[in-house]
Each structure stands twice: as structure tokens, then as C-alpha cells.
Amino acid sequence: MLKYLSHKKYSLALIFAFCLVTTLITIFGTKLNGEIIDKYIVVGNMSGLYKICLMLIGMYIISTISTFVQNRLMINIAQNTSSEIRKDLFKSMQNLPLKYFDTNSSGDLMSRLTNDVDNINMTLSQSITQLFSGVINIVGMLIAMLILSPTLTIVGLVTTPIMFLTTKIIMKNTQPYFIKQQKQLGKLNGYIEEMVSGQKATILFSKEEHVKEEFQKINTSLTKSAVIAQGLSGFMGPVMNFISNLTYLILAICGGYFILSGMDITVGVVFTIILYMRNFNRPINEILNISNTIQSALAGAERVFELMDEEPEKDNIDSVNLENIQGNVSLNNVEFSYNKDKKILKGIDLKASQGQTIAIVGPTGSGKTTIINLLNKFYNIDSGEITIDSQNINSIKMNSLRKSIAMVLQDTYLFSVSVRENIRYGHLDATDEEIEEAAKLAHAHHFIKQLPDGYDTILSDNGSNLSHGQRQLLAISRAILSKSSILILDEATSSIDTRTEVAIQKAMTNLxxxxxxxxxAHRLSTIKNADMILAIKGGEVIERGTHEELLEEEGFYANLYNSQFRSGLSI
Known part of the structure; x- marks a missing residue:
């Protein structure tokens, strides 16, 4: 946090100066209040009383303006600092490997970016000025009290150690609950995000009651953590007020005793010391009372910087950009596992020359999509080598590598912008004419023109106002527009009717x-013309060859193909 605040040192110095002005006015104003009793009220000097009251009004106006300015400056600092933290946090998230997002709840990540940063912002805007003015007040009032009456000052300070001891005990016991509260809040946000995204599945399987119960469990856990944290922390305020009131009582008794004993202490001095002690204890109480806000912000900051400290995805030092890519891809004895206990790929060998079409088939969980993830360097292989144009992908800059590969996935993602901009995502410099040409090749142009605003139609969340098949057509259009040498189609036509699929296959041939x-592909009719078909099972290539060659072998692929076309029907 100090790193971020160091850029605002001049503004913080100005705030400190205004806090100093406000504190000095408070000190002199309090001293004048004591003098009003001894020099004007006791002797009946009414004209002098009017003058000093006017002076106090002027001082209080200046103090009010000073407080307003320092608060305004602090709000600007807090908002700008929060903005920088959000920017850096979002930037860090963009540099994290895919593995991190696969193993962490998206709702929890969103909570760090919103709730936790908001907690930091609130604490900065509300607490820093209180800390500044509090420290200045404590020091200033202590000096003023010692000058006025060292004896009464020592009497008043008797209860101060009790305050700090109480604070230490309470804060030590509440901090773990504030951390737990922030974690539970992230978990709750993650569950809400999942349920909103999967509401259709919840309704389809009539799991509304089950979802309510699960939500209630997480919500109850959050509530318990918050009640304990806020409750223990909230106990601090009443305890501090009790100690402060006890201090004033002790000062009043001792001050009265000293006056009656004939010591050189007046009623005005006792009154001033009590006011000073009030202004001395008030910032202490304020600082202690905002401890729950500070602890919540610290818990949030811990989660924010924990995410920032995650190891980002990095290129090797000697990495280079890919230029003039031919598209010769090779996997040599590649082995990979998501965790050490289970191998997903076992010695995969694959060679694809420029312009070749390689189809990968196999049962669910055999490792087909994993191969695609490794080609994009979403994960690092355990052993073996993957090359593009005879160059190891570990020596290629990731941004350059991924720009050279266009992908159409089974689960498409569309942004809440126009259809045109969604297609343009494949090549940001593309013209409107190029976008429409890509849509025509993907057979998406016809349905796009029928939308309310055509290519300028704004899509709702992930294109939910389109059918699944239409979303895939837009994803294919995006891939067509991409200037890439390598194309990956992961069940790209799984949600498209067979008639449209025939047309798209023709367009794909040109693409x-x-x-x-x-x-x-699971629909084997779509890969009959592939140059090479790899059948994968259990993370191993068990068959390879053309469609006709594999049928002649009457092995795994032949059985898989025949099971889909027993009735003799084929597109």
C-alpha cells in the first residue's frame, strides 16, 4: 500500500498540513475556553467576552474549511489509489496462466476486484485523515496539557495504558474473523455467479430447493464470521468510552481536590485540562473504533496482493516472435499431467505439414482437447517437445504463438457488443467489408441481416439472445477473419443442423x-476427408491413418464409425 501512496506524497503532505492547522486551532480554542472562565466570566468582563467569542467563531470557521479541504483531498487520493490497484490487479489477472482460472472460482476473483478493493478505498477515504489528525491531536494535546499542568496531565494519563492493552487484545482476536469474513464473501460471490450462469440447469432439474439450501449454508457461514468479527470489534467503542468517562471523572475529582487544597490551579485550568483530555482521548477512540474498517481493509488487501503476487505467465528470455509461419506442427513423445498422480497424455507423437488437416477422435477424457491446450501453450508439458516450423514453442513468445492459431471451440463466448465487433475480435483492424465476407463464408450473413439492427445488433450476455448454433456461426466467422496459419476446430459444428453443416464444410474447405x-469431432462424418486421423484412447495414440485405411483395419475407429452409421444414414 505504501508503494501506491508514495506517488501521492505531496498531496498527503498537504493533508498533513491542513490537519496541523485544524489541531492548532483546536488547541488554542480550548485554551481560550479556559481563559473565558478565569479572565472574563469570573471578573464579569462582558465586552472582552464578546470579542473572544467572535475570535472563536472565526477560528472554528477556518477549522471547518480546513477539515473540508483535507477530506476532499483524501477522497481524491483514495479514489485514484483504488483505480490504480484495480488496474494493476486486472492487468495481473490478464497475465495469469489458464491453469489459475481453471482452479479458482471466478466469483472469488470478481470479489477481490470489487469488494476487497472497495474496502481498501473506503478505509483510505475515511481512515487516513482520522489517523493523521488523530496523531497530531494526540501529540499536540499532550504538549498543551504538560505546559498547562503537568500534575493533572499525569493523572489523566493513568488510564491510557488500559486503552492500548484492551485494543491489542480485541484486535488480536478479531483479525482472523475478518480474514474469514472476506474469504466467505468471495465464496458466496462465486456461488451466486455459478447459479446465475446455470439458472436454466437449476430449473430444468428442479433443484431450486437444493440451491436455496446450499446458498443458505454459505450465507449463514458468512453471517457468523461477520457477526463475530464486527461484534468483537464493535465492543471496543463502548469500552473506550467507559475508560474516557472514567478519566474525566478522575480529573474532575483530583482537580477539585487540588483547588480546595490551595494549589495554584484554577477552575479554568481544570476545565481546560478536561477539554484537552477529551481531545486527547477522542482521536484514540476514533482510531480504535475504525479498527474494524482497517482490519477488513487489511484482510481485503491481503487477498488483493496475494492475487497480484501470483506467478504470471512469462516468455523465456530468448523467446522470439513467429514470422512467415508455414504451419508445420510436430509433437514428439509428449507427456502431460494436470496433477502428478495421473498422466493424461502418454508419449504422443504427431506430425502435421503445412496445409494438412489432422483429425483427432476418441472417447471423452482421452486427451483430445488437452493436445489443443498444449499447442496453445496454455499448460507446459511434462516431457517431450512441441515444435512449429521446427521451432520449439518454448522459444516462441506466447502472444505471437497464439496470434498464429485461430480456434473455434464447442463452448463459444460472445461479448455484450455488436455482432460486427464480436466478429472483428478475430482481427481488430478488419474492415466492415471483410467482416461481412467472413460472415458469408460461415453462412452467418443471412441470419445476421434478419436481426433487428443487422450487424449493429447488440448482443446480450454471451449472446443469449441467439441460438447456440447462431453463436457458433459467429465464432466461425471470427476464426475465418483471423489472419492465422493454424486452425483448430474443437467440435466447432456440434450445435449446427446437418443441412447448415454441409454448407459450412464447403466454406471450411476454402478456409x-x-x-x-x-x-x-465426435461426428465422424465431418472428418472423412482429413489427411490424417488419430484415434486416442487413455492418453495414447492407438490408431492413425486416413478414413479408408482405418476402416480397413476394422479396429477402434472402424467400430466407432460404424456405431454412428449403423442405419446407413450419413450427411
């Missing part, structure tokens, strides 16, 4: 011309 293409 794939000159490009190295990898196709993952």
Missing part, C-alpha cells in the same frame, strides 16, 4: 486451404 488444421 482451410493452405492452413494446418486440427479437428476434434
Amino acid at each position: 482451410m486451404c493452405g492452413k494446418t488444421t486440427f479437428i476434434i
Whole structure:
């Protein structure tokens, strides 16, 4: 946090100066209040009383303006600091490997970016000025009291150690609950995000009551953590007020005793010391009372900087950009596991020359999509080598590598912008004419023109106002527009009717011309013309060859193909 605040040192110095002005006015104003009793009220000097009251009004106006300015400056600092933290946090998230997002709840990540940063912002805007003015007040009032009456000052300070001891005990016991509260809040946000995204599945399987119960469990856990944290922390305020009132009582008794004993202490001095002690204890109480806000912010900051400290995805020092890519891809004895206990890929060998189409088939969980993830360097392989144009992908800059690969996934994602901008995401410099040409090749142009605003139609969340098939057509259009040498189709036509699929296959033939293409498909009719078909089972290549060659072998692929076309029907 100090790193972020160091850029605002001049503004913080100005705030400190205004806090100093406010404190000095409070000190002199309090001293004048004592003098009013001894020098004007006791002797009946009414004209002098009017003058000093006017002086006090002027001082209080200046103090009010000073307080307003320092608060305004602090709000600006807090908002700008929060903005920088959000920017850096979001930037850090963009640099994290895919593995991190696969193993962490998206709702929890969102909570760090919103709730936790908001807690930091609130604490900065509300607490820093209180800390500044509090420290200045404590020091200033202590000096003023010692000058006025060292004896009464010592009497008043008797209860101060009790305050700090009480604070230490309470804060030590509440901090773990504030950390737990922030974690539970992230978990709750994650569950809400999942349920909102999967509401259709919840309704379809009539799991509304089950979802309510699960939500209630997490919500109750959050409530318990918050009640304990806030309750223990809230106990601090009443305890501090009790100690402060006890201090005033002790000062009043001792001050009265000293006056009656004939000591050189007046009623005005006792009154002033009590006011000073009030202004001395008030910032202490304020600082202690905002401890729950500070602790919540610290818990949030811990989660924020924990995410920032995650190891980002980095290129090797000697990495280079890919230029003039031919598209020759090779996997040599590649082994991979998501965790050490279970191997997903076992010695995969694959060679694809420029312009070839390689199809990968196999049962669910056999490792087909994993191969695609490794080609994009979403994960690092355990052993073996993956090369593009004879260059190890570990020596290629990731941004350059991924720009050279266009992908169409089974689960498409569309942004809440226009249809045109969603397609343009494949190539940001594309013209409107190029976008429409790509849509025509993907057979998406016809349905796009029928939308309310055509290519300018704004899509709702993930294109929910389109059918699944239409979303895939837009994803294919995006891939067509991409200037890539390698094309990956992962069940790209799984949600498209067979008639449209025939048309798209023709368009794909033109699209794939000159490009190295990898196709993952369960509908084997779509890969009959592939140059090479790899059958994968249990993370191993068990068969490879053309469609006709594999049928002749009457092995795994032949059985898989025949099971889909027993009735003799084929598109």
C-alpha cells in the first residue's frame, strides 16, 4: 500500500498540513475556553467576552474549511489509489496462466476486484485523515496539557495504558474473523455467479430447493464470521468510552481536590485540562473504533496482493516472435499431467505439414482437447517437445504463438457488443467489408441481416439472445477473419443442423486451404476427408491413418464409425 501512496506524497503532505492547522486551532480554542472562565466570566468582563467569542467563531470557521479541504483531498487520493490497484490487479489477472482460472472460482476473483478493493478505498477515504489528525491531536494535546499542568496531565494519563492493552487484545482476536469474513464473501460471490450462469440447469432439474439450501449454508457461514468479527470489534467503542468517562471523572475529582487544597490551579485550568483530555482521548477512540474498517481493509488487501503476487505467465528470455509461419506442427513423445498422480497424455507423437488437416477422435477424457491446450501453450508439458516450423514453442513468445492459431471451440463466448465487433475480435483492424465476407463464408450473413439492427445488433450476455448454433456461426466467422496459419476446430459444428453443416464444410474447405488444421469431432462424418486421423484412447495414440485405411483395419475407429452409421444414414 505504501508503494501506491508514495506517488501521492505531496498531496498527503498537504493533508498533513491542513490537519496541523485544524489541531492548532483546536488547541488554542480550548485554551481560550479556559481563559473565558478565569479572565472574563469570573471578573464579569462582558465586552472582552464578546470579542473572544467572535475570535472563536472565526477560528472554528477556518477549522471547518480546513477539515473540508483535507477530506476532499483524501477522497481524491483514495479514489485514484483504488483505480490504480484495480488496474494493476486486472492487468495481473490478464497475465495469469489458464491453469489459475481453471482452479479458482471466478466469483472469488470478481470479489477481490470489487469488494476487497472497495474496502481498501473506503478505509483510505475515511481512515487516513482520522489517523493523521488523530496523531497530531494526540501529540499536540499532550504538549498543551504538560505546559498547562503537568500534575493533572499525569493523572489523566493513568488510564491510557488500559486503552492500548484492551485494543491489542480485541484486535488480536478479531483479525482472523475478518480474514474469514472476506474469504466467505468471495465464496458466496462465486456461488451466486455459478447459479446465475446455470439458472436454466437449476430449473430444468428442479433443484431450486437444493440451491436455496446450499446458498443458505454459505450465507449463514458468512453471517457468523461477520457477526463475530464486527461484534468483537464493535465492543471496543463502548469500552473506550467507559475508560474516557472514567478519566474525566478522575480529573474532575483530583482537580477539585487540588483547588480546595490551595494549589495554584484554577477552575479554568481544570476545565481546560478536561477539554484537552477529551481531545486527547477522542482521536484514540476514533482510531480504535475504525479498527474494524482497517482490519477488513487489511484482510481485503491481503487477498488483493496475494492475487497480484501470483506467478504470471512469462516468455523465456530468448523467446522470439513467429514470422512467415508455414504451419508445420510436430509433437514428439509428449507427456502431460494436470496433477502428478495421473498422466493424461502418454508419449504422443504427431506430425502435421503445412496445409494438412489432422483429425483427432476418441472417447471423452482421452486427451483430445488437452493436445489443443498444449499447442496453445496454455499448460507446459511434462516431457517431450512441441515444435512449429521446427521451432520449439518454448522459444516462441506466447502472444505471437497464439496470434498464429485461430480456434473455434464447442463452448463459444460472445461479448455484450455488436455482432460486427464480436466478429472483428478475430482481427481488430478488419474492415466492415471483410467482416461481412467472413460472415458469408460461415453462412452467418443471412441470419445476421434478419436481426433487428443487422450487424449493429447488440448482443446480450454471451449472446443469449441467439441460438447456440447462431453463436457458433459467429465464432466461425471470427476464426475465418483471423489472419492465422493454424486452425483448430474443437467440435466447432456440434450445435449446427446437418443441412447448415454441409454448407459450412464447403466454406471450411476454402478456409482451410493452405492452413494446418486440427479437428476434434465426435461426428465422424465431418472428418472423412482429413489427411490424417488419430484415434486416442487413455492418453495414447492407438490408431492413425486416413478414413479408408482405418476402416480397413476394422479396429477402434472402424467400430466407432460404424456405431454412428449403423442405419446407413450419413450427411
